[in-house]
Amino acid sequence: MKAASVVANILKREGVEFLIGYPVNQIIEAAAEVDIRTIIVRQERTGLHMADAVSRVTSGDRIGVFAMQHGPGTENSFGGVAQAFGDSVPIVVLPGGYPRKLLNITPNFSSFLNYQHVTKWAEQVVLPESVPDAMRRAFTQVKNGRPRPVLVEIPVDVMREEVPDGWQYKPTPKLRVAPDPKSVSEVAAALVGAERLVIYAGQGVHYAKAWKQLRELAELLEAPVTTSLQGKSAFPESHPLSLGSGGRSISKQLHQFLKDADLIFGIGCSFATTNYGVTMPKGKRYAHATLDPLDINKDVPVELALAGDAALTLDALLLEVRDRLKGKPRGRGPAVTAEIKRLKDEWMAEWMPRLTQKTTPLSPYRVLWDLMHTVDVANTIITHDAGSPRDQISPFWECTTPLSYIGWGKTTQLGYGLGLAMGAKLAHPDKLCINVWGDAAIGFTGMDFETAARERIPILTVLLNNFSMAIELKVMKAATEKYRSTDISGNYADFAKALGGWGERVTQPDDIVPAIKRAMAKTREGTPALLEFITEKAEDFSIFG
Numbered sequence: 001m002k003a004a005s006v007v008a009n010i011l012k013r014e015g016v017e018f019l020i021g022y023p024v025n026q027i028i029e030a031a032a033e034v035d036i037r038t039i040i041v042r043q044e045r046t047g048l049h050m051a052d053a054v055s056r057v058t059s060g061d062r063i064g065v066f067a068m069q070h071g072p073g074t075e076n077s078f079g080g081v082a083q084a085f086g087d088s089v090p091i092v093v094l095p096g097g098y099p100r101k102l103l104n105i106t107p108n109f110s111s112f113l114n115y116q117h118v119t120k121w122a123e124q125v126v127l128p129e130s131v132p133d134a135m136r137r138a139f140t141q142v143k144n145g146r147p148r149p150v151l152v153e154i155p156v157d158v159m160r161e162e163v164p165d166g167w168q169y170k171p172t173p174k175l176r177v178a179p180d181p182k183s184v185s186e187v188a189a190a191l192v193g194a195e196r197l198v199i200y201a202g203q204g205v206h207y208a209k210a211w212k213q214l215r216e217l218a219e220l221l222e223a224p225v226t227t228s229l230q231g232k233s234a235f236p237e238s239h240p241l242s243l244g245s246g247g248r249s250i251s252k253q254l255h256q257f258l259k260d261a262d263l264i265f266g267i268g269c270s271f272a273t274t275n276y277g278v279t280m281p282k283g284k285r286y287a288h289a290t291l292d293p294l295d296i297n298k299d300v301p302v303e304l305a306l307a308g309d310a311a312l313t314l315d316a317l318l319l320e321v322r323d324r325l326k327g328k329p330r331g332r333g334p335a336v337t338a339e340i341k342r343l344k345d346e347w348m349a350e351w352m353p354r355l356t357q358k359t360t361p362l363s364p365y366r367v368l369w370d371l372m373h374t375v376d377v378a379n380t381i382i383t384h385d386a387g388s389p390r391d392q393i394s395p396f397w398e399c400t401t402p403l404s405y406i407g408w409g410k411t412t413q414l415g416y417g418l419g420l421a422m423g424a425k426l427a428h429p430d431k432l433c434i435n436v437w438g439d440a441a442i443g444f445t446g447m448d449f450e451t452a453a454r455e456r457i458p459i460l461t462v463l464l465n466n467f468s469m470a471i472e473l474k475v476m477k478a479a480t481e482k483y484r485s486t487d488i489s490g491n492y493a494d495f496a497k498a499l500g501g502w503g504e505r506v507t508q509p510d511d512i513v514p515a516i517k518r519a520m521a522k523t524r525e526g527t528p529a530l531l532e533f534i535t536e537k538a539e540d541f542s543i544f545g
């Protein structure tokens with residue numbers, strides 16, 4: 001069997017159902033031969049984002065795989081892999097490599113060398129008989145430890161060569177690591193001892209599927225819960241103990257509770273400093289439970305730490321905390337939830353005029369508010385993009401079910417959201433999958449709306465068109481006044497139609513909901529829909545301090 005076919009057979013054994021890619025890469029043809037659906041994108045970056053979402057929305061049970069050609073394909077893919085690395089997403093990247101006689105000779109692009117810093121594992125296979133070993137190593141790495149991209153570069157001439165008969169491959173294991181019981185006791189004692197505890201949950205809770213345990217711990221301790229953007233939807237945001245999610249913009253209740261906390265317990269999070277995450281206040285006591293010790297004491301100095309899988313960590317903590325509390329809450333709940341409610345009511349009263357505004361151009365807040373009240377939130381997977389749309393949606397979109405929101409932003413590549421929605425739809429065809437983006441964001445990956453139409457991936461894409469890079473207005477005053485440098489333009493509803501999808505431009509407040517309903521109906525018929533809302537250049541965000 002040829003090396004490319006061996007790779008395809010191994011993907012099959014690892015449960016891979018579709019290979020996303022861009023030619024030429026012989027693995028694509030070999031995958032089709034063994035009935036792995038091949039999905040061809042318009043540019044590599046979007047394909048990587050799709051693979052990324054497959055892994056995210058399945059808690060890594062299914063690993064997204066992407067294949068591209070050597071040279072231009074590998075050069076052009078960098079953004080997609082870097083984004084997955086930044087946000088710690090497990091994907092398998094299978095670049096072709098230059099033939100061995102040219103491999104590693106300048107100026108030929110070496111994936112092995114160039115992707116070192118955006119993968120957790122990168123290998124170059126120079127012998128066909130090494131393919132099964134390399135794939136075993138890659139899949140073991142991608143499924144275990146901290147999730148991040150892995151890469152196996154196979155030169156085109158190696159792909160064509162025969163792997164000697166007798167090669168073997170067994171699907172690799174997915175292992176879980178439990179924390180040290182001594183550290184568990186220390187953290188449990190601190191959690192019980194705290195007067196104003198805040199729990200901060202990251203995406204580790206999603207990957208460990210530890211949603212139930214998180215809720216149990218919060219209810220037992222009667223402690224408020226927030227999440228990182230990546231962890232958003234790990235805790236029901238309609239729950240009386242929810243403070244909403246962290247991000248660049250946040251709720252008033254989150255701001256206040258963090259300020260007043262005496263202990264912040266991070267579970268399954270990195271605590272990495274970022275503009276797109278809530279700033280962790282200085283001078284607090286921190287307890288940090290996370291899978292990768294690399295993150296401990298990195299950005300936030302912590303008093304207590306635990307290393308391990310979030311589900312096993314929470315299981316262990318629950319036993320200890322239950323024991324210390326004699327099995328039941330202490331009766332703090334009503335006071336805590338009343339305080340959250342009071343702050344939430346105040347905050348919502350401030351924002352309600354924007355969320356229900358009747359003006360034209362439309363308030364982006366009104367569009368997103370109406371969207372949330374029209375779709376079935378529990379059965380929707382939604383993602384933001386970089387720019388104002390992220391900060392307009394993330395504090396107000398109230399998630400009720402796990403993995404119903406794909407939050408991101410350790411790095412913030414404009415245009416990421418489209419591929420995420422498409423990957424989510426591939427993994428969960430029964431759900432409504434939406435990306436919300438601005439008119440700058442669509443400039444990066446918009447052509448892949450054609451992929452959604454051609455490959456029958458009926459997503460809903462919500463475009464907030466303000467004919468501007470509004471988020472840059474404050475920092476580009478002179479460039480805007482003199483040279484109109486933040487202006488952009490386009491008719492994206494027509495664009496969507498030209499690419500084979502449904503497109504509609506919405507300008508009036510009363511048309512928002514009917515248009516959303518029409519677009520949803522189109523997605524149910526199998527057609528991707530783009531709703532272009534003409535919005536104001538909003539510059540107000542729920543940002544504190």
Ligand SMILES: Cc1ncc(C[n+]2csc(CCOP(=O)(O)OP(=O)(O)O)c2C)c(N)n1
Binds near residue numbers: 387412464466
């Ligand atoms: C690839 C990339 N380049 C640059 C940026 C910096 N950036 C963030 S948002 C933004 C403009 C966003 O404009 P738009 O999508 O129209 O949203 P708006 O703020 O207008 O609502 C820019 C240039 C980025 N996030 N990604």
Ligand SMILES: [Mg+2]
Binds near residue numbers: 438440465466468469
């Ligand atoms: Mg814009």
